[in-house]
Amino acid sequence: MSTRDLLRLIWANLNRMRGRVALTAFGVVIGAAAVLVLVSLGAGLQRSAISSLGDIGELKKIYVMPSEMSDIPVMVTEPGGAPGKQGGGQGNKPRGLTQQRLEELRGVPGVAAVIPTEELMGGVEMKLGRAVGWSQIMGISLDDMAALGMQIVQGELSLLSGQMVVGARVHENFYDPIRGSNVPISNLLDETIILVAQRWSETGEMSERTLRLRVVGVLKEGGQSDYQVFIPQREVQKLNEWFTGKRIDRTREGYNQAIVVAQSTREVAAAQEQIRALGYQAYSAMDALASINSFFTILQAVLGGIGAIALLVSAFGIINTLSMAILERTREIGLMKALGARNRDVMSIFLGEAASIGLLGGLVGAGVGWGLSRLGNLVALSYMQQSGGGNPFGPADADIVYTPLWLILITILFATLVGLISGIYPALRAATLDPLKALKYE
Amino acid sequence: MIQARGLRKTYSMGRNQVHALAGVDLAVAAGDCVAVMGPSGSGKSTLLNVIGGLDRPSAGSLQVNEREVSQLDENELAAYRRSTIGFIFQSFNLVSTMTALQNVEFPMMFANVSPRQRQRRARYLLEAVGLKARIDHKPTELSGGEQQRVSIARALSNLPRILLADEPTGNLDSHTGAEIMALLLRAQRESNLTLLIVTHDPAVAAYAGRIVHMKDGLIVENV
Ligand SMILES: Nc1ncnc2c1ncn2[C@@H]1O[C@H](COP(=O)(O)OP(=O)(O)OP(=O)(O)O)[C@@H](O)[C@H]1O
Numbered sequence: 001m002s003t004r005d006l007l008r009l010i011w012a013n014l015n016r017m018r019g020r021v022a023l024t025a026f027g028v029v030i031g032a033a034a035v036l037v038l039v040s041l042g043a044g045l046q047r048s049a050i051s052s053l054g055d056i057g058e059l060k061k062i063y064v065m066p067s068e069m070s071d072i073p074v075m076v077t078e079p080g081g082a083p084g085k086q087g088g089g090q091g092n093k094p095r096g097l098t099q100q101r102l103e104e105l106r107g108v109p110g111v112a113a114v115i116p117t118e119e120l121m122g123g124v125e126m127k128l129g130r131a132v133g134w135s136q137i138m139g140i141s142l143d144d145m146a147a148l149g150m151q152i153v154q155g156e157l158s159l160l161s162g163q164m165v166v167g168a169r170v171h172e173n174f175y176d177p178i179r180g181s182n183v184p185i186s187n188l189l190d191e192t193i194i195l196v197a198q199r200w201s202e203t204g205e206m207s208e209r210t211l212r213l214r215v216v217g218v219l220k221e222g223g224q225s226d227y228q229v230f231i232p233q234r235e236v237q238k239l240n241e242w243f244t245g246k247r248i249d250r251t252r253e254g255y256n257q258a259i260v261v262a263q264s265t266r267e268v269a270a271a272q273e274q275i276r277a278l279g280y281q282a283y284s285a286m287d288a289l290a291s292i293n294s295f296f297t298i299l300q301a302v303l304g305g306i307g308a309i310a311l312l313v314s315a316f317g318i319i320n321t322l323s324m325a326i327l328e329r330t331r332e333i334g335l336m337k338a339l340g341a342r343n344r345d346v347m348s349i350f351l352g353e354a355a356s357i358g359l360l361g362g363l364v365g366a367g368v369g370w371g372l373s374r375l376g377n378l379v380a381l382s383y384m385q386q387s388g389g390g391n392p393f394g395p396a397d398a399d400i401v402y403t404p405l406w407l408i409l410i411t412i413l414f415a416t417l418v419g420l421i422s423g424i425y426p427a428l429r430a431a432t433l434d435p436l437k438a439l440k441y442e
Numbered sequence: 443m444i445q446a447r448g449l450r451k452t453y454s455m456g457r458n459q460v461h462a463l464a465g466v467d468l469a470v471a472a473g474d475c476v477a478v479m480g481p482s483g484s485g486k487s488t489l490l491n492v493i494g495g496l497d498r499p500s501a502g503s504l505q506v507n508e509r510e511v512s513q514l515d516e517n518e519l520a521a522y523r524r525s526t527i528g529f530i531f532q533s534f535n536l537v538s539t540m541t542a543l544q545n546v547e548f549p550m551m552f553a554n555v556s557p558r559q560r561q562r563r564a565r566y567l568l569e570a571v572g573l574k575a576r577i578d579h580k581p582t583e584l585s586g587g588e589q590q591r592v593s594i595a596r597a598l599s600n601l602p603r604i605l606l607a608d609e610p611t612g613n614l615d616s617h618t619g620a621e622i623m624a625l626l627l628r629a630q631r632e633s634n635l636t637l638l639i640v641t642h643d644p645a646v647a648a649y650a651g652r653i654v655h656m657k658d659g660l661i662v663e664n665v
């Protein structure tokens with residue numbers, strides 16, 4: 001029997017019991033839609049969680065700090081001390097990331113760049129007109145910004161004295177200090193922002209120091225830098241000296257933090273491992289990525305399993321419908337055999353009918369599931385807008401439910417497979433009917 | 443063509459055994475037309491079904507075209523039914539959802555005949571049995587005689603060597619029965635087929651060149 005004839009015969013048979021086929025396929029529709037929606041939900045949450053980690057550039061970064069617990073065993077020639085003496089840590093030995101240690105980090109395989117960063121050691125407000133804003137203020141050099149792969153969408157990448165570069169979402173964080181309400185600012189480019197550093201003396205007196213900086217560039221959105229403000233490293237150092245009342249000599253003391261940029265995301269895990277082995281603290285978004293991925297793989301398996309149960313139930317519907325069809329068509333099966341049909345032909349016809357019911361249910365179910373996912377996103381979006389909060393798992397505009405193409409295909413395939421497997425028992429029964437008994441069946 | 447020796451078919455009904463065929467010896471030459479008669483329950487249908495490969499004998503030998511039919515496996519038996527045998531039933535056994543044309547095409551599907559060739563042959567056969575105007579009718583839209591004509595066309599579709607007809611006129615009036623018999627004999631003569639007809643009707647049996655009488659699973663008279 002040719003495949004074309006087989007398909008035609010299957011189609012005709014399904015058509016003649018279309019009422020029952022529709023009802024049976026409806027069970028599959030529910031199962032397939034459930035699988036699609038639930039796994040889409042898992043995939044959407046996973047995507048949101050991953051995108052909240054930032055873009056690829058962010059995933060290549062390893063944040064390195066000196067170990068809190070023990071001193072880093074680096075050979076240091078101390079004044080008055082024996083060369084090569086390890087440990088100690090009496091305060092005279094610097095704990096920070098000195099040039100020597102930065103070089104050590106640069107020597108780790110897979111590392112593309114090591115960028116020491118200067119973080120502020122006290123509170124600093126940003127003032128723009130009457131509006132007040134807060135942001136993480138980072139001291140950095142122009143070269144290092146480029147090495148970090150920072151991209152400008154407005155203005156230029158420049159960090160001369162008196163200039164600053166802001167993250168893509170910094171403009172959202174300005175408030176009216178009296179009313180407490182958000183001050184909408186459309187664009188910070190070319191605005192002059194005044195940084196106000198505050199310090200309390202031991203007697204409780206407050207003193208202020210201001211710094212005027214012009215915004216020359218706005219960074220591309222995506223990742224950690226969205227809410228950060230970048231100013232020349234020297235400016236941060238000066239503010240820190242003012243905060244602490246001490247002169248800071250980074251060449252001697254070293255930095256408190258450095259960003260290590262890996263050559264590629266594949267290098268991150270190994271490089272991070274080695275940096276830790278050298279005795280530093282090292283964190284990266286890849287840590288989170290691995291645990292996010294393993295968590296969501298389990299979540300999707302559980303959600304998919306729940307949907308699969310619905311699909312499993314529909315399998316009994318298919319078995320039932322086919323068993324009834326076989327009873328009704330017993331004489332016809334006998335006839336086919338008398339006319340010379342092989343057991344394999346009879347088997348293929350009933351298997352094909354079962355698989356077609358699965359396929360039909362899978363196609364409609366995938367469509368329904370996709371529609372429900374879209375609807376779910378709309379509802380979630382309007383709910384989030386009402387409650388004022390964003391997507392708690394990621395960017396505010398991202399979908400909660402995400403249906404990748406492979407999921408649609410897998411769902412349809414899976415439903416077809418469920419149909420096919422459900423058909424095995426009835427089809428075997430039909431194929432092995434005794435032709436004579438079948439012909440005499442009333 | 444057909445050579446049966448000591449052919450037996452025994453049904454076990456609990457502790458009782460029914461000998462539907464109790465040792466049949468029969469030889470039919472190619473191109474013969476044989477009528478099988480006998481009282482109800484004498485084993486006529488059983489003999490026909492065993493010869494047609496629908497049923498397996500319990501003992502004895504059955505050779506068709508020098509091949510031992512009782513030794514064939516499931517697939518070989520299907521091929522045997524498909525290519526060597528054409529069945530005609532008392533109750534027609536047409537597929538009710540298919541048109542006359544589709545019913546005649548049906549066996550050719552299992553023989554992998556191409557759709558074009560299939561249609562051509564089915565049209566030709568339906569025309570030959572006088573149903574040119576009924577090609578697209580479903581069985582429920584046909585009279586008994588017309589249905590039996592469709593089933594004769596169907597039996598001829600795969601160019602069989604042997605036609606087996608179990609009371610082909612049993613559901614028809616005598617006039618229509620005579621028409622069907624004439625048709626069967628014409629087909630038999632035109633293609634030099636071997637024809638076995640089971641019947642209770644002496645008038646039908648009179649068409650055959652040879653009459654075999656059965657009783658209690660045995661051939662008692664071979665004229
Ligand atoms: N499947 C079966 N199981 C048990 N006994 C059977 C079976 N089929 C036939 N028989 C018995 O075998 C015997 C022969 O049956 P068969 O159908 O061949 O008779 P027949 O000559 O064709 O009768 P009729 O003229 O009524 O059609 C009968 O006694 C019948 O009861």
Ligand SMILES: [Mg+2]
Pocket residue numbers: 486487488608
């Ligand atoms: Mg009979």
